[in-house]
Amino acid sequence: MNLVTFSGPPSTGKTSVIIKTIDAIKQRGLKVGVVKFDCLATDDDKLYEKVGVPVRKGLSGSQCPDHYFVSNIEEVTQWGIELGLDLLITESAGLCNRCSPYIKEIKSICVIDNLSGINTPKKVGPMLKMADIVVITKGDIVSQAEREVFASRVQTVNPSAVTMHVNGLSGQGAFELSTLLYDEKDNVDTLVGKKLRFSMPSALCSYCLGETRIGKSYQMGNVRKMNMEDDK
Amino acid sequence: MITLEDIKKISISELRGKYPFVEGFFADQSLEIEQNEKLTFVQFLQKFDEEEAEDRAIDIDVMVNSLVEYVNQMLSFIGDDKENGVDSLTILPGTNKFGEAENFEELTIRKSEIICIVGPTGSGKSRLLADIEWVAQKDTPTSRSILINGEESDKKWRLTSGNKLVAQLSQNMNFVMDLTVQEFLELHAQSRLVENVEEVIQRIISSANNLAGEKFDLSTPVTSLSGGQSRALMIADTAILSKSPIVLIDEIENAGIDRKKALELLVGEEKIVLMATHDPILALMGDRRIVIKNGGINKVIDTSNEEREFLTELNEMDKIVQNLRYKLRKGEVITSLK
Numbered sequence: 317m318n319l320v321t322f323s324g325p326p327s328t329g330k331t332s333v334i335i336k337t338i339d340a341i342k343q344r345g346l347k348v349g350v351v352k353f354d355c356l357a358t359d360d361d362k363l364y365e366k367v368g369v370p371v372r373k374g375l376s377g378s379q380c381p382d383h384y385f386v387s388n389i390e391e392v393t394q395w396g397i398e399l400g401l402d403l404l405i406t407e408s409a410g411l412c413n414r415c416s417p418y419i420k421e422i423k424s425i426c427v428i429d430n431l432s433g434i435n436t437p438k439k440v441g442p443m444l445k446m447a448d449i450v451v452i453t454k455g456d457i458v459s460q461a462e463r464e465v466f467a468s469r470v471q472t473v474n475p476s477a478v479t480m481h482v483n484g485l486s487g488q489g490a491f492e493l494s495t496l497l498y499d500e501k502d503n504v505d506t507l508v509g510k511k512l513r514f515s516m517p518s519a520l521c522s523y524c525l526g527e528t529r530i531g532k533s534y535q536m537g538n539v540r541k542m543n544m545e546d547d548k
Numbered sequence: 549m550i551t552l553e554d555i556k557k558i559s560i561s562e563l564r565g566k567y568p569f570v571e572g573f574f575a576d577q578s579l580e581i582e583q584n585e586k587l588t589f590v591q592f593l594q595k596f597d598e599e600e601a602e603d604r605a606i607d608i609d610v611m612v613n614s615l616v617e618y619v620n621q622m623l624s625f626i627g628d629d630k631e632n633g634v635d636s637l638t639i640l641p642g643t644n645k646f647g648e649a650e651n652f653e654e655l656t657i658r659k660s661e662i663i664c665i666v667g668p669t670g671s672g673k674s675r676l677l678a679d680i681e682w683v684a685q686k687d688t689p690t691s692r693s694i695l696i697n698g699e700e701s702d703k704k705w706r707l708t709s710g711n712k713l714v715a716q717l718s719q720n721m722n723f724v725m726d727l728t729v730q731e732f733l734e735l736h737a738q739s740r741l742v743e744n745v746e747e748v749i750q751r752i753i754s755s756a757n758n759l760a761g762e763k764f765d766l767s768t769p770v771t772s773l774s775g776g777q778s779r780a781l782m783i784a785d786t787a788i789l790s791k792s793p794i795v796l797i798d799e800i801e802n803a804g805i806d807r808k809k810a811l812e813l814l815v816g817e818e819k820i821v822l823m824a825t826h827d828p829i830l831a832l833m834g835d836r837r838i839v840i841k842n843g844g845i846n847k848v849i850d851t852s853n854e855e856r857e858f859l860t861e862l863n864e865m866d867k868i869v870q871n872l873r874y875k876l877r878k879g880e881v882i883t884s885l886k
Contacts, residue, residue, distance in 0.1 A: 343689070414605060431724055434735075438576045441605040445614070458724050459778075460715045460786045461736040467712075468739040472576040475617035478707045488674050491689065492682050492706070515602055 317397050319504045320497050322407045323417055323443055324427035325436075329453040330407050331360045332484030333427055335367055338405075339487065340494035342369075346402040351392045353385050353408035353417075360407070370399055381408065382415045382516045389419070390507045397505070403498050416442035418513040422504070423497065426477075429454040430466050437469040442514040445474050449496060455481045456488075550619045555612060560592060561585035569622050569741060573615060578604070589615060626741055634713070634793035635659055635697050637680065637820055642691035644844025645672070650692075652848050655838070659793075662811060662821045664831045667840030673824050675843060677796055680822075681714045682706055690843065715790045717782055718798035723770035729753065729781065730766035736789055748789060755813055756784035761804040776804015783810045787817040797823040800830065808833065829866060832859050 324330050331352075338348050349370040352360050356375060364371035372395065376384035385408050396404035408417050410426075418424035426447035428436065431454050437444060444450065450470050455463050463481065470479055478496065482489035521527075521537040555563070560581050563570055574581050584592045593601075593608045601608070636658045641650035657663050665673050675690060683694045683701045695701070696713075705713045725732060733749045742748050749766070757763045760780035764773060773781060779800065786795055795814055800807045800823075811833060814821050825831055832855055839847040868885055875882060 340689075416605075434725065438578060442607075445605070446607075446610060455716075456718065457720055457722060459721050459782045460717060460790055461732070461782070462723065462725060464712075464790060465735055465739045469576060471621065472572055472618065473614075475614050475621055486674055488678055491678070495687070514605065514607060518602075 317393075317401050317504055318403045318423075318498050318502045319393060319396070319507075320403070320405055320423040320425060321417055321419065322405060322425045322427060323410050323415070324451075325413065325432065325440065326409045326411065328427045328429040328432070329484035330409070330427045331363060333451055333453060333482050333490065333493070334405055334407060335363060336482070336484060336487040336490035337494045337497065338367060338369060340491040341403060341498060344494075344498075346498060347400060348403045348405065349396050349399055349401045351395070351404070351406045353381060353388075353406065355381050355409070355411065370401070380517070380519075381411055382417050385417045386512065386516065389417075393504060393507050405497075410440070410443040412517060413439055413443065414441045414517045416446060416512070416514045416516070418442070418446055419507060420511050420513055422507075422510070423448050423502075424513070425449045425451055425497075427451045427453060428470065430458045430463060434462075434466055434469055437466070437473045440473075444470070446513045447474060447477055449493070450474060450477045450479045451482050451489075451493060452479065453482055453484050456483050456486070549623070550616060552612065552616050555616055555619075556588060556590055559586055559588055563589065567619050567622070570615070570619065572738075573618050577611070577614075622741070633697075634820070637794065638695035638698060639676075639680070639845075640693040640695065641845065642684075642686070642688075642693070644690075644842045644846075646842060648842075648844065650690075650844040651846050655845075655848055656698075657820055657822075659818045659820055660815045661836075662815065662823060662834040664834035664837040665822060665824045665840060666826060666831065666837055667846075671840045672843035673840055676838070676840065676845070677714065677716075677822070680794065681712070683713065712792050714794045714796055715786050715792035716796045716798070717779075717786060717800075719801055721782065723773070723778060723781075725770060727770055728766065729764065729768050729770055729773075732770045733766075733785065733789070736785065740789055740791060742789070752781070752784045752788050755788065756780040759783060759806050759810050759813065761806075774804055775801065779805050780810070784813065787814045787819065793818075794820045794822065797821065797825070799823075799825050799827070829859065829862050832856060832862070 322330050322334060334350065341348050350364045352358055352371065352373045354373065354375055358373055361371045361373040374384065374388055392406065424447045426444050428444060428450065430452060452467060452470065467479055480489055480493055482493055519538055521539050522535055527534050581592065590612060593606065593611060596604065596606060636656050639655040641652055643649055665676065667673060679688050679690060679692045680694055682688060683696065683705045684692050685700060686693055730749065733752055734745060737745045737748055753766055760777045762774065762777060764777050800810060807830060811821065823830060823834065831837060832851055834851060836851060837849045838845055839849065872882060
């Protein structure tokens with residue numbers, strides 16, 4: 317089985333891009349499944365069911381979504397293998413921009429959109445910088461110049477990635493993306509022992525444990541304070 | 549070409565001297581290199597302790613490799629203007645969505661030619677465009693092949709973002725950046741590593757104003773341009789500043805922009821122009837028309853002299869409508885159609 321991980325800021329069009337790509341992959345006679353990771357609620361699993369692919373969803377609730385992802389990814393992989401999938405796609409949102417659920421040796425795709433502003437590539441961390449493929453969406457509604465500037469900014473922060481434009485509505489570019497996702501030479505049996513490409517945001521403070529009150533005396537553990545002094 | 553070893557040997561100030569464009573890399577990666585110029589890039593990164601590196605999400609190996617890759621990409625981007633020249637594009641037939649062979653032998657389109665694409669919505673216009681953009685080699689659903697300069701092309705057109713074959717213009721596109729025309733064009737010119745920025749900006753604004761019904765200047769925010777002005781600026785900018793040799797136009801509306809001049813500008817800048825349109829004036833201005841049906845090319849029609857003769861009459865009709873539009877804008881009352 318091949319495993320690929322999609323991530324990207326919320327509302328960039330990850331699900332639309334994946335669904336259009338699945339169309340193209342299914343035409344090659346390959347069996348695809350999806351696992352959707354989200355925080356509080358998602359109906360995207362229904363969208364995947366509608367296109368007729370096996371789907372599971374995981375909601376992290378009060379936990380850090382990326383910690384939740386990595387704690388479950390091996391079980392998710394085994395689910396895909398048991399179903400006899402050729403390709404398993406995981407989808408997760410990068411909510412703090414610092415997140416990066418990418419695993420070494422597992423193909424990773426970051427979806428980012430033209431409307432998010434040209435400084436966005438600079439603000440997004442390992443999720444963009446360490447992706448193998450960067451998919452840029454919503455190119456149909458901005459000018460050619462803006463598409464070129466945005467793509468060049470993406471290329472500056474992640475020069476090694478393949479950068480592609482995909483239209484999540486019309487599907488333009490989705491077939492081309494699909495050719496990069498599945499390689500019959502690749503095979504994953506287990507993720508045990510593999511490593512994340514970059515450490516996840518860390519925290520273990522009183523608020524992680526359910527504290528709600530504000531004030532120094534309630535703050536324990538890994539707490540960091542802002543510097544409010546004037547820089548001279 | 550630069551290698552990992554080269555980067556390890558030279559200081560940041562030498563790097564900046566030799567490859568001025570690395571400023572963009574340092575800025576976008578949020579690396580403050582001032583006062584550290586004597587160090588090599590690796591030494592500079594090693595100054596961050598583990599905690600700081602993690603806070604800034606820096607992985608030294610990845611970062612150094614990224615810089616090498618970036619420098620090499622930029623060098624090839626600057627250097628290969630000539631070898632990237634596209635003089636012609638050839639489409640070899642595949643099949644339509646029923647698996648039937650397409651009804652043409654071989655279609656070669658040269659620089660400065662205008663080809664129209666006609667056919668109902670959903671007939672396969674986007675697929676044709678996507679085949680061109682991906683430089684299809686019998687590996688797309690239509691099994692078409694695309695040749696560049698008469699030859700099978702390597703995959704650089706597919707996978708590097710600086711080398712996109714096709715630039716696109718459509719009615720639905722808008723400017724979304726909160727910038728003036730001047731700032732906007734500067735930004736685009738910088739991303740293309742243009743040297744004579746001011747000169748290029750002047751050319752674009754004067755070309756755009758030549759196309760637009762109502763003039764605008766460099767201090768206008770791009771988001772407050774009218775539909776016609778936006779289209780004029782997009783076309784002028786694509787013609788002059790975009791590196792893509794092929795321009796695909798999805799209709800140009802008949803308001804606030806001189807469409808004939810727009811096409812002349814693109815053709816004058818040696819672009820290959822593909823235009824999806826059902827507007828008779830535009831369609832007859834094309835050298836040929838590709839008729840798409842059921843996902844395949846059904847016919848290729850050369851615009852005949854007979855057809856072209858209708859253009860004169862059509863242009864007269866168009867002038868009447870434009871003139872009425874102008875009068876209405878000025879608040880006049882229409883008393884005759886002339």
